């Protein structure tokens with residue numbers, strides 16, 4: 001139990017540092033970006049619930065993908081955030097974006113950040 005918690009905390013940290021780094025426009029804003037992300041709290045438990053309910057049927061139990069459903073586990077959190085935000089805005093950039101737009105519409109900003117860390121770190 002304790003071990004799982006420590007491991008999870010470490011993974012969250014790695015995940016959001018990567019995310020904050022790639023989102024920071026320059027070194028000056030890096031600290032702010034990190035602080036904001038911290039406050040948002042990367043809620044891996046909530047992300048797991050959403051993933052089990054609304055994502056894994058298509059993207060696979062380990063977000064590994066299958067045929068026309070892309071793998072998510074091999075991507076970076078920032079990449080996942082960007083895609084989910086674009087789908088949520090209704091943007092079609094792939095042959096099957098319509099399938100994603102309806103799912104992304106229900107996600108909040110913090111759902112998106114948490115999911116991005118969850119799908120890229122939980123199945124390593």
Ligand code: HEC
Nearest residue numbers: 054055058069070080083093094095096097099100103115
């Ligand atoms: C009905 C099946 C389905 C469900 C459910 C679904 N997806 Fe997708 N997802 C897809 C398909 C198909 C694509 C490729 C869409 C395209 O062509 O633009 C995709 C693309 C994506 C991408 C972009 C990946 C890339 O490499 O470009 C992300 C991120 C993503 N999904 C996350 C999620 C998350 C998070 C959930 C749960 C909230 C979810 N998906 C639920 C089918 C699904």
